[in-house]
Amino acid sequence: MEGGARGGTSALKGSSHFTSVHQFVNLMTPLIDLEKEAEISASIGLSASKNLEIAQKRGFVIPNLKCTDAETGLMGKTLLEFQPNKGDVLPAHKFGPHDVVVLKQNKADSGCTPLGQGVVYRLKDSSITVAFDDIPEDGLNSPLRLEKVANEVTYRRMKDALNQLSLTVQKGPAADLIPVLFGEKQPIRSKSVMQFAPFNKNLDNSQKDAISKALSSRNVFLLHGPPGTGKTTTIVEIILQEVKRGTKILACAASNIAVDNIVERLFPYRVKLVRLGHPARLLPQVLESALDAQVLRGDNSSLAGDIRKEMKVLNGKLLKVKDRNTKREIRKELRTLAREERKRQQLAVSDVVKNADVVLTTLTGAFSRKLENTTFDLVIIDEAAQALEVACWIALLKGSRCMLAGDHMQLAPTVQSVQAERKGLGKTLFERLVGLYGEEIMSMLTVQYRMHDLIMRWSSKELYNDKIIAHPSVSGHKLYDLEDVKRSSSTEPTLLLIDTTGCDMEEKKDEDSTMNEGEAAVSTAHAKQLVESGVSATDIGIITPYAAQVLCLKILRSNEDKLKDVEISTVDGFQGREKEAIIISMVRSNSKREVGFLSDHRRMNVAVTRARRQCCLVCDVETVSQDSFLKRLVDYFTERGEYLSASEYAHE
Numbered sequence: 001m002e003g004g005a006r007g008g009t010s011a012l013k014g015s016s017h018f019t020s021v022h023q024f025v026n027l028m029t030p031l032i033d034l035e036k037e038a039e040i041s042a043s044i045g046l047s048a049s050k051n052l053e054i055a056q057k058r059g060f061v062i063p064n065l066k067c068t069d070a071e072t073g074l075m076g077k078t079l080l081e082f083q084p085n086k087g088d089v090l091p092a093h094k095f096g097p098h099d100v101v102v103l104k105q106n107k108a109d110s111g112c113t114p115l116g117q118g119v120v121y122r123l124k125d126s127s128i129t130v131a132f133d134d135i136p137e138d139g140l141n142s143p144l145r146l147e148k149v150a151n152e153v154t155y156r157r158m159k160d161a162l163n164q165l166s167l168t169v170q171k172g173p174a175a176d177l178i179p180v181l182f183g184e185k186q187p188i189r190s191k192s193v194m195q196f197a198p199f200n201k202n203l204d205n206s207q208k209d210a211i212s213k214a215l216s217s218r219n220v221f222l223l224h225g226p227p228g229t230g231k232t233t234t235i236v237e238i239i240l241q242e243v244k245r246g247t248k249i250l251a252c253a254a255s256n257i258a259v260d261n262i263v264e265r266l267f268p269y270r271v272k273l274v275r276l277g278h279p280a281r282l283l284p285q286v287l288e289s290a291l292d293a294q295v296l297r298g299d300n301s302s303l304a305g306d307i308r309k310e311m312k313v314l315n316g317k318l319l320k321v322k323d324r325n326t327k328r329e330i331r332k333e334l335r336t337l338a339r340e341e342r343k344r345q346q347l348a349v350s351d352v353v354k355n356a357d358v359v360l361t362t363l364t365g366a367f368s369r370k371l372e373n374t375t376f377d378l379v380i381i382d383e384a385a386q387a388l389e390v391a392c393w394i395a396l397l398k399g400s401r402c403m404l405a406g407d408h409m410q411l412a413p414t415v416q417s418v419q420a421e422r423k424g425l426g427k428t429l430f431e432r433l434v435g436l437y438g439e440e441i442m443s444m445l446t447v448q449y450r451m452h453d454l455i456m457r458w459s460s461k462e463l464y465n466d467k468i469i470a471h472p473s474v475s476g477h478k479l480y481d482l483e484d485v486k487r488s489s490s491t492e493p494t495l496l497l498i499d500t501t502g503c504d505m506e507e508k509k510d511e512d513s514t515m516n517e518g519e520a521a522v523s524t525a526h527a528k529q530l531v532e533s534g535v536s537a538t539d540i541g542i543i544t545p546y547a548a549q550v551l552c553l554k555i556l557r558s559n560e561d562k563l564k565d566v567e568i569s570t571v572d573g574f575q576g577r578e579k580e581a582i583i584i585s586m587v588r589s590n591s592k593r594e595v596g597f598l599s600d601h602r603r604m605n606v607a608v609t610r611a612r613r614q615c616c617l618v619c620d621v622e623t624v625s626q627d628s629f630l631k632r633l634v635d636y637f638t639e640r641g642e643y644l645s646a647s648e649y650a651h652e
């Protein structure tokens with residue numbers, strides 16, 4: 001239950017805190033169940049074949065695949081690649097990298113035992129690669145299907161974290177932190193300004209100020225990083241400074257890619273670090289830091305290996321021996337050896353974790369048994385504005401101090417259950433703490449290193465009180481400043497609005513999504529013009545709020561060889577990324593002038609701020625102007641950029 005500020009502390013504001021930890025736990029526990037049920041009913045529960053069809057339509061099953069490649073490696077995993085039996089492009093699906101999937105015969109009943117279970121390793125338009133612990137013994141030569149499985153582990157871990165939260169209020173490493181995060185005790189920081197000698201000599205003043213404030217915080221600090229302002233750069237410097245002070249750090253993020261990003265940036269500084277997580281979920285360049293790799297290099301692990309060899313010999317003997325007494329003796333010895341092997345493995349793991357100054361993992365990964373008895377001086381959570389508060393608690397319970405980095409003006413975590421969303425599951429801890437303490441514990445980064453000044457200004461004004469400035473290295477950069485790019489009518493504008501009003505490009509409903517074929521054609525035509533002017537296809541991204549439009553765009557792209565490296569994604573899937581040129585297809589075009597979730601400020605903020613040198617909006621101005629926020633956006637593009645009618649692309 002939110003609301004009801006408690007008396008005494010001036011910083012406690014309105015609806016931004018729960019009256020107690022217990023209220024939070026009691027509210028969240030059933031919401032996690034609701035969310036789990038929503039995910040399960042959306043994806044699995046395929047007891048009848050009718051449901052299988054529904055799941056296929058919803059994109060949770062990819063049918064009729066053939067296994068086209070198998071490679072081993074990746075720390076004992078087997079990578080199998082699958083392609084469609086018919087056509088070149090996979091059907092519309094909701095599989096993402098790192099999802100847990102099961103492999104079945106295409107014709108098998110929905111309830112049948114899978115051939116194997118694995119983790120999605122690589123996804124292309126035409127293929128999907130899955131990492132399996134063991135290669136399925138047979139059945140790979142016939143038509144196959146993949147089913148996405150609800151990841152129940154995540155929910156179990158969140159519930160366990162809530163349980164622990166209610167039990168450890170009085171004790172445990174986070175005992176002093178919990179009351180601060182629930183507004184029951186004031187946050188503290190040292191009075192003196194914390195001076196430091198930066199490892200990174202290029203830090204700007206807003207980054208230095210933020211780091212200084214972070215270092216002086218005793219329990220909680222929020223790093224507010226608007227798009228492209230060097231949030232990760234700042235986190236890396238904070239980690240380096242804290243390690244220098246002797247702090248043991250747990251660094252987490254909601255997604256694997258964000259964790260790997262920090263690992264990669266820490267590499268050059270030779271920090272003693274370890275990355276926890278399934279190898280299929282890690283970027284190849286960080287595999288060397290993976291726990292599995294470090295454990296394999298340790299002494300205890302080689303001892304465990306020796307023991308396993310010994311056990312193999314004994315198992316061989318056991319098969320040959322007839323005498324019952326000797327058999328009993330061998331079994332006893334095997335049991336002792338198995339115990340010893342487990343102990344050595346556990347020691348190998350805890351040696352690595354103990355010796356690391358920084359342990360990096362996803363939030364759910366922080367619940368790993370491998371960290372069971374480890375506590376940290378500091379827990380850092382990146383992408384905190386995109387993580388469920390409950391998920392943050394999995395990590396927070398392990399430390400006495402925390403820092404959260406994020407931007408609550410970008411997209412919040414996706415909650416599938418409408419009821420759970422309404423009751424507050426999706427409200428992030430970052431947002432809650434901004435409401436609770438605001439400036440007192442927060443620093444905002446104000447120099448951005450991505451966008452041309454014109455692209456940035458709209459977002460800065462609408463969402464960041466006009467406080468962001470563009471660094472001189474990017475503020476005036478144009479597409480045609482890139483090597484081999486010609487100055488042309490398509491590469492000249494920084495802001496471009498292509499209006500489909502009156503061009504007969506109405507939206508179409510598709511299942512639970514919306515698409516617009518006319519807009520897809522116009523977006524593709526503009527991308528083609530850019531490529532013809534010398535812009536590399538890899539520097540172009542086409543993004544749209546609607547999943548059905550993504551598929552529509554991908555089909556058009558598959559007919560244009562030049563465009564095969566243009567990235568196409570939903571806006572939500574592109575958060576955290578950037579491209580030199582971004583084309584946004586807004587899709588909505590209808591006589592009722594309905595704009596749906598386009599009007600979410602945070603989604604449009606993410607969309608526009610992905611662009612470095614050119615941002616092109618393709619939309620029906622008449623429809624989208626119905627919403628005042630979107631009207632200001634199209635007005636801004638019209639006033640400060642170039643305006644074209646989609647009819648000019650009709651001949652393409």
Ligand SMILES: Nc1ncnc2c1ncn2[C@@H]1O[C@H](COP(=O)(O)OP(=O)(O)OP(=O)(O)O)[C@@H](O)[C@H]1O
Pocket residue numbers: 202203204207225226227228229230231232233234449450576577
């Ligand atoms: N002080 C600086 N001087 C020069 N370049 C910088 C500075 N800080 C950050 N950058 C550059 O800005 C870009 C964005 O930095 P970084 O990846 O740290 O940002 P971010 O805020 O995490 O990004 P996102 O918007 O995706 O969250 C990088 O190319 C980085 O090298």
